Every structure is written in C-alpha cells, then in structure tokens.
Amino acid sequence: MRHNAVDEWSRGSSALHRRAPASKLIAAAVFLVVVATAHHHLPLLACGWLGLLLWVTLAARLPLGGILSRGAVVLPFSAVFALLSWMEGAPGIAVALILKSYLSALAVLLLVATTPLPELVRSLEAARVPRFLLTVVQFLYRYIFVVVEEAAHMRTAAAARGGLTFRAAADALAVLFARSFARAEAIHRAMIARGFDGHFRPLARRRFAPPDAVFLVLASALPLLVRTVGEVLL
Amino acid sequence: MGPVVEVRSLKYSYPDGTEALKGVDFRLEAGEGVALLGANGSGKTTFALHLNGLLSGSGAVRICGMEVTPASLAAIRRKVGMVFQDADSQLFMPTVIEDVGFGLLNQGLAPEEVCERAQIALEQVGMVGTGSRAPHHLSAGEKRRVALAGILALDPEILVLDEPTTFLDPPGQRALSDLLRNLPQAKILITHDMPFALATCSRAVFFHDGSVAAEGPVEEIAARFGWGFAAR
Numbered sequence: 001m002r003h004n005a006v007d008e009w010s011r012g013s014s015a016l017h018r019r020a021p022a023s024k025l026i027a028a029a030v031f032l033v034v035v036a037t038a039h040h041h042l043p044l045l046a047c048g049w050l051g052l053l054l055w056v057t058l059a060a061r062l063p064l065g066g067i068l069s070r071g072a073v074v075l076p077f078s079a080v081f082a083l084l085s086w087m088e089g090a091p092g093i094a095v096a097l098i099l100k101s102y103l104s105a106l107a108v109l110l111l112v113a114t115t116p117l118p119e120l121v122r123s124l125e126a127a128r129v130p131r132f133l134l135t136v137v138q139f140l141y142r143y144i145f146v147v148v149e150e151a152a153h154m155r156t157a158a159a160a161r162g163g164l165t166f167r168a169a170a171d172a173l174a175v176l177f178a179r180s181f182a183r184a185e186a187i188h189r190a191m192i193a194r195g196f197d198g199h200f201r202p203l204a205r206r207r208f209a210p211p212d213a214v215f216l217v218l219a220s221a222l223p224l225l226v227r228t229v230g231e232v233l234l
Numbered sequence: 235m236g237p238v239v240e241v242r243s244l245k246y247s248y249p250d251g252t253e254a255l256k257g258v259d260f261r262l263e264a265g266e267g268v269a270l271l272g273a274n275g276s277g278k279t280t281f282a283l284h285l286n287g288l289l290s291g292s293g294a295v296r297i298c299g300m301e302v303t304p305a306s307l308a309a310i311r312r313k314v315g316m317v318f319q320d321a322d323s324q325l326f327m328p329t330v331i332e333d334v335g336f337g338l339l340n341q342g343l344a345p346e347e348v349c350e351r352a353q354i355a356l357e358q359v360g361m362v363g364t365g366s367r368a369p370h371h372l373s374a375g376e377k378r379r380v381a382l383a384g385i386l387a388l389d390p391e392i393l394v395l396d397e398p399t400t401f402l403d404p405p406g407q408r409a410l411s412d413l414l415r416n417l418p419q420a421k422i423l424i425t426h427d428m429p430f431a432l433a434t435c436s437r438a439v440f441f442h443d444g445s446v447a448a449e450g451p452v453e454e455i456a457a458r459f460g461w462g463f464a465a466r
Contacts, residue, residue, distance in 0.1 A: 189323075
C-alpha cells in the first residue's frame with residue numbers, strides 16, 4: 001500500500017514530534033491568530049514568520065521542499081480573492097491575503113506533519129470539539145487509504161485491459177461508491193460484534209509534561225515577538 | 235455439559251427475497267473445531283452471522299444455553315468472537331492497540347487492564363511491538379492477525395472465523411493453524427482451505443443451497459463432495 005507523505009512524516013521522532021499534541025495545537029492556534037490580526041508591515045513580518053516556520057521544519061527533520069510545496073495548495077484559492085482585491089484597487093489586501101493564507105497553511109501543515117492524526121483527534125476531543133465531527137475525521141483517516149487503494153486497483157485493472165476512458169472512469173466511480181457503502185455496513189457489523197454501543201472509549205490520554213509547557217510558551221511567544229519587534233522597529 | 239452452540243430449523247431470507255438459509259440444524263460441543271464447507275453463496279457466512287445476533291432469522295439459536303434474543307445480545311457477543319473475512323472492515327480504530335482493545339473497553343474494563351490484555355493477544359498472534367502502528371500501514375497478513383488478536387483479547391468461548399487464511403502466506407497459515415489448535419475455545423471455521431480445515435477441525439459441515447447437506451469427519455466430507463485438493 002502507498003502511504004500518504006504527511007502521514008509518514010507525522011510518525012517521525014524529532015523533539016517536536018515528541019511534544020504533546022495539545023501543546024502543538026495551542027501553539028498553532030496562537031500563530032494563526034497572531035498572523036491573522038497583523039495589519040502593518042506584513043511583507044517584512046511575513047519574512048520573520050516564514051523564517052520561524054522554516055526553522056521548525058528543519059528542527060522536525062521534515063523535507064523543506066515538500067513542506068513548502070504542500071503549503072502552496074491554498075494559493076490557487078487565496079489567489080482568486082487576492083486578484084479580486086487587486087482589481088478593486090486594494091493591492092495591500094491582495095498581498096496580505098496571499099501571505100497570510102500561505103503562512104497559515106504552513107503552520108497547520110507543520111502541526112499535522114509532526115503529530116499523528118489519531119493523537120491530534122484525541123487532543124481535539126479533550127478540547128471539547130464535537131465527538132461526532134471527530135468520529136467522521138477518524139473514520140475518514142482510517143478508510144481514505146483503503147478507498148484510494150481500491151481505486152488504484154481498479155485503475156490498474158482498467159489499464160491492463162486497454163486504459164481508462166472517461167465513461168469507464170465514471171462507471172468505476174459508481175462502483176467505488178457502492179463498495180464504500182458495502183464496506184461501511186461491514187464495519188458497522190464488526191463494531192457491533194465487539195459490543196459497540198455508540199460511544200468510543202479512549203484507551204490512553206497523553207500527559208502534559210514540563211518540556212511540553214516550555215515548548216508551548218516558546219512557540220507561542222516567538223511569533224508574537226516577531227510581530228512586536230517588527231511593529232516597534234518599523 | 236450441553237453444546238455451546240445449538241441451532242434448530244434456522245431460516246433466513248435477505249430483504250431482496252433471497253432465501254439464504256432453509257432450515258439449518260447445527261450443534262457444536264465445547265472445545266470442538268468444526269469447518270463449514272460449501273460453495274460461495276451456500277449460506278455459510280449468513281449462518282455464522284446469526285451466532286452473535288448480527289442477523290436474526292426464524293428458528294432457535296442457543297449459545298451456551300442462552301437463547302439469542304435482543305435482551306441477551308450483549309451477553310451473547312461476549313461468548314462469540316467473530317473474525318470477519320475482510321480484515322480492513324474489522325480494523326477500524328486508528329492504531330493497532332486501540333483496535334485490539336476496542337471490545338475490552340466496550341466491556342467496561344479499565345484502560346490499564348485493556349492494554350495488558352491487548353498486548354497478550356498481540357503476542358499470541360506474533361504481532362508484538364505493533365501496538366502504535368496504524369492498521370493501514372500493515373500488510374494484509376498482519377491485518378488478519380491483528381483482527382484475530384482483537385477477538386482473542388475478549389477471551390470468548392466460541393471463535394467464528396470467516397476465511398481466516400485469506401492473504402496469509404504458507405508460514406502464516408501454519409502459524410495460524412498451530413495457534414488455533416492450541417486454543418481451548420470451540421471453533422467454527424468457514425474455509426475453502428482444506429489442508430487448513432484438516433489441521434484445525436475434527437468435523438466438517440457441508441452447506442448446499444442454504445441447507446446442511448452432510449456432516450462428518452473433514453476428510454470424508456471433502457472426499458464425498460469432491461472438495462479436496464485440485465486435480466492435477
């Protein structure tokens with residue numbers, strides 16, 4: 001089976017990977033708020049924040065190119081709104097949209113690239129995020145790989161018989177949907193067979209250790225420091 | 235001591251009208267191993283799904299003396315452990331240890347005890363050290379072993395395994411048959427794998443078109459229905 005790169009990265013062993021998910025979650029949230037609420041000298045501040053994120057990427061032993069390119073996935077969306085702002089005569093807002101969305105995407109990407117999703121979900125559960133939503137995320141994470149693999153098998157089978165036409169791809173999509181539906185029933189059956197009553201019970205909760213607290217303070221303070229220094233000096 | 239599984243005149247039709255079981259009688263003694271043989275679609279899996287109340291037809295199903303009814307389902311599901319054909323559908327939790335411990339947590343056990351029993355079950359199936367791995371990172375054979383561990387951890391009195399050797403390589407099949415032979419539980423194995431059935435079961439029940447066509451020693455039933463090894 002082919003693994004998702006971010007899923008692989010999240011199972012690393014750097015000091016950042018070892019930090020409690022809650023500390024990383026809060027630090028990422030602080031970063032997003034600090035970036036989102038900044039209004040002056042954005043290009044220069046963005047350089048400072050980008051420097052911080054690059055440093056974190058290297059410290060977490062993550063591939064720089066992979067992180068920077070995956071973070072850019074938001075740019076086509078933000079570029080549309082940036083273009084509209086530019087055309088309306090607000091180039092400052094256009095630049096801010098691009099910079100803020102890219103930096104925010106990088107921060108969230110670093111969070112998920114250093115924290116296995118199951119741990120992140122548990123942490124969100126502790127933060128009182130609705131359980132139903134988290135269950136959907138958890139099942140999506142578990143089965144997206146299975147569905148992708150099934151799709152890959154179908155594609156290979158089609159290629160072996162002369163290639164995948166548009167019509168065949170549409171039919172394959174319908175089959176994939178039907179298979180996913182059948183799998184959902186089978187999963188439900190397997191859960192019921194082991195006494196599931198509608199409530200997931202956690203097996204273990206990650207403790208918040210002193211190094212996590214130190215990380216949280218530093219990771220929250222540094223983006224704020226960049227902004228304060230930038231705004232005071234410029 | 236009476237039979238651990240006793241089924242009388244079990245009939246079941248699927249919602250689309252397909253008559254899957256047409257009056258099945260079945261008995262399983264404590265510690266016994268029985269192979270369910272028969273063609274695809276002959277009713278083996280449908281029958282097995284009745285044993286812990288996942289399907290409910292007409293007729294009587296008794297597990298360890300208890301009638302399978304909505305009121306007894308929780309107790310029945312502690313007695314019957316089912317390993318399904320598709321391990322991917324059985325392993326739904328984000329990590330191996332959470333999946334193996336899933337049923338134990340549902341029984342209300344403390345997390346510490348759950349972890350301990352889950353580790354023992356993983357050791358039984360030769361999957362020590364995989365607790366923190368994600369199920370989608372396992373090979374097909376490893377998934378099957380973890381699915382079995384999830385059931386063994388519950389320590390049921392009856393094990394029902396649907397095509398347990400699928401995706402297992404020959405050493406994996408041998409390890410599984412050795413493991414099953416040494417387990418004290420009564421076992422029902424749905425399989426097309428005759429060497430495996432011979433190694434693990436003393437008796438075979440042959441299903442044909444929703445009914446039990448014959449039962450007896452595995453070799454005898456296999457020979458009678460031409461269900462042995464493929465001709466050269």
